[in-house]
Amino acid sequence: MSTGSLLAADLVIAVLAAAGWLGGGAASAARRRPLALGLAALALLATLARAITITALARAGWWFAAEKVLIAAPLSLAAVVVAGPRLLRAPGDIRSVAVPLLFAGYADSSALLVTVLHGYPASADAGLLAVAGVVGATAVSWRLLGAPPSRTVSRAALTVAVAALLAGTGLAAAPGAAPGVPHDHGPGDARTVGEPTRRVTLTAATATVRASGRDVAAWAFNGQVPGPELTATVGDVLEVRLRNRDIARGVTLHWHGYDVPNSQDGVPGVTQAAVLPGQEFVYRFRADQAGTYWYHTHAVSDVGVRMGLYGVLVVRPAPVAGIDVTVPVHTLAGIPLPATSTEPVAAGTPVRLRLINTDSTTHRYALAGTPFRVAAIDGSDLHGPTSLADTAVLIPAGGRYDLVFTAPATPVALFVDGRAVYSTGPVSKATGGWPVLDPLTYGAGSPVPWSRFDRKFTLVLDRGLDLHGLLPRYAHTVNGAADPDIPPQVVRLGDIVKFTIVNRSQAVHPWHLHGHHVLVLSRNGEPATGSPLWLDSFDVRPGDVWEVAFQADNPGMWANHCHNLKHADAGMTLHLMYLGQPNR
Numbered sequence: 001m002s003t004g005s006l007l008a009a010d011l012v013i014a015v016l017a018a019a020g021w022l023g024g025g026a027a028s029a030a031r032r033r034p035l036a037l038g039l040a041a042l043a044l045l046a047t048l049a050r051a052i053t054i055t056a057l058a059r060a061g062w063w064f065a066a067e068k069v070l071i072a073a074p075l076s077l078a079a080v081v082v083a084g085p086r087l088l089r090a091p092g093d094i095r096s097v098a099v100p101l102l103f104a105g106y107a108d109s110s111a112l113l114v115t116v117l118h119g120y121p122a123s124a125d126a127g128l129l130a131v132a133g134v135v136g137a138t139a140v141s142w143r144l145l146g147a148p149p150s151r152t153v154s155r156a157a158l159t160v161a162v163a164a165l166l167a168g169t170g171l172a173a174a175p176g177a178a179p180g181v182p183h184d185h186g187p188g189d190a191r192t193v194g195e196p197t198r199r200v201t202l203t204a205a206t207a208t209v210r211a212s213g214r215d216v217a218a219w220a221f222n223g224q225v226p227g228p229e230l231t232a233t234v235g236d237v238l239e240v241r242l243r244n245r246d247i248a249r250g251v252t253l254h255w256h257g258y259d260v261p262n263s264q265d266g267v268p269g270v271t272q273a274a275v276l277p278g279q280e281f282v283y284r285f286r287a288d289q290a291g292t293y294w295y296h297t298h299a300v301s302d303v304g305v306r307m308g309l310y311g312v313l314v315v316r317p318a319p320v321a322g323i324d325v326t327v328p329v330h331t332l333a334g335i336p337l338p339a340t341s342t343e344p345v346a347a348g349t350p351v352r353l354r355l356i357n358t359d360s361t362t363h364r365y366a367l368a369g370t371p372f373r374v375a376a377i378d379g380s381d382l383h384g385p386t387s388l389a390d391t392a393v394l395i396p397a398g399g400r401y402d403l404v405f406t407a408p409a410t411p412v413a414l415f416v417d418g419r420a421v422y423s424t425g426p427v428s429k430a431t432g433g434w435p436v437l438d439p440l441t442y443g444a445g446s447p448v449p450w451s452r453f454d455r456k457f458t459l460v461l462d463r464g465l466d467l468h469g470l471l472p473r474y475a476h477t478v479n480g481a482a483d484p485d486i487p488p489q490v491v492r493l494g495d496i497v498k499f500t501i502v503n504r505s506q507a508v509h510p511w512h513l514h515g516h517h518v519l520v521l522s523r524n525g526e527p528a529t530g531s532p533l534w535l536d537s538f539d540v541r542p543g544d545v546w547e548v549a550f551q552a553d554n555p556g557m558w559a560n561h562c563h564n565l566k567h568a569d570a571g572m573t574l575h576l577m578y579l580g581q582p583n584r
């Protein structure tokens with residue numbers, strides 16, 4: 001069983017246990033003896049089963065089980081110790097076990113709340129608040145059911161509840177160690193990149209665009225979705241003038257996967273201010289990495305990108321022979337883009353398909369009718385890619401795969417989630433059952449270039465209640481905190497940095513570090529054995545543990561976030577910060 005399934009199973013079992021005890025308690029209060037005994041038995045079984053899931057999760061990694069071992073297990077144990085013996089005696093008056101059963105229900109419920117609302121890391125305040133809740137709820141039930149405990153027991157319970165509540169809230173309210181992200185930066189680009197050789201103006205504006213024969217309200221660069229395709233040859237100096245006509249919430253340009261100098265990275269509030277209506281910002285950088293990239297707004301990025309503020313950036317090493325097609329996949333107002341295109345290609349022509357996922361969730365791509373190779377991922381060429389056939393690839397949000405093949409005499413078609421988006425003629429082929437390529441084992445391996453790591457960071461991805469500001473929200477969290485309260489990861493120029501990224505939530509998190517490409521070391525304890533994978537976007541699935549590393553060679557303040565942009569906007573964003581380096 002995968003860790004992701006274990007996490008899900010554990011959650012279901014925890015709900016069953018809590019519901020069983022609470023239901024049993026309510027049934028016994030109502031003198032429904034058989035129902036009460038049945039529900040209590042179910043709860044007891046679920047509690048025992050949980051011992052197994054919690055142990056398995058702890059073996060998969062402490063991150064997955066910390067609060068379950070430290071808070072849920074003791075509370076469950078207390079529940080069984082209190083309710084179990086009374087049940088076994090199965091008294092004539094079933095009502096007399098109502099309070100013990102309810103106590104067990106409160107214990108399991110509060111442990112469940114700790115997991116769902118608090119998550120990782122386990123903390124004393126969460127444990128104390130859980131205890132306070134259990135004692136308080138039990139005392140109230142006792143009183144309501146007309147069998148109040150003795151004065152001494154009542155006083156003791158009250159004391160425990162109040163003390164736990166005070167200590168818990170006190171700890172929770174204590175100021176955290178999270179230093180704010182300094183947003184105040186010196187003057188912009190200090191690095192001279194030379195005279196521009198490619199000049200482009202992108203004007204962001206509200207627009208009505210045609211998609212699949214429908215008029216759709218969009219936010220567009222130069223009136224089109226996607227925006228103009230930007231192309232360059234290695235060595236070009238790109239100058240892109242961004243203008244905002246009427247996007248009230250502001251726009252920026254982020255060069256996704258392009259490791260530009262920090263001042264050109266386009267993150268509002270971090271590397272620049274958002275460009276408001278009537279304003280402009282000029283980006284300038286040298287195109288020194290060939291490959292497939294894309295650009296998008298990073299201001300209110302979830303809405304902005306979804307509404308259409310994105311486009312393709314392709315940097316070629318030199319003029320290339322053959323057919324070179326970009327396929328930026330996007331969902332605009334529920335309409336999948338691009339529309340299907342068909343163009344015949346002469347047999348023997350080399351073809352490169354640049355697949356780009358600009359959505360916030362994974363897409364499945366299947367190339368039918370020809371063997372092919374994956375030449376590059378996230379802009380970096382792979383070593384020794386072998387020929388593949390009838391194999392699908394999964395591209396995470398923000399990710400890119402370049403597929404290459406020599407056009408056969410018969411038609412070829414690319415399917416995205418079962419829909420043909422590009423073809424050289426009619427192809428009818430069921431691709432849904434194809435196996436999926438694992439890039440970690442594809443191509444020719446080579447040793448990791450570093451033998452030591454100067455800094456190691458662990459990012460545990462989860463969900464939790466975030467009380468920052470006035471409105472509580474159910475945030476997507478990193479190490480138990482949500483943006484802007486997640487401490488930045490501090491490095492020095494030249495450091496070799498290792499990230500361990502753990503997903504203990506139920507959602508896929510496509511991870512994206514700005515300004516750097518990370519080398520994949522391992523996934524779930526299995527070392528990457530294929531071609532070195534230098535990624536800027538990778539799916540960390542529920543239960544996954546990824547180890548990646550990079551050299552800190554691009555000073556500045558860099559966003560490091562989930563590229564499911566809804567998640568990023570709901571807290572899952574932190575920053576990588578260079579110590580003692582001027583930003584450039």
Ligand SMILES: [Cu+2]
Pocket residue numbers: 476507508509510562563564567568572
């Ligand atoms: Cu996410």
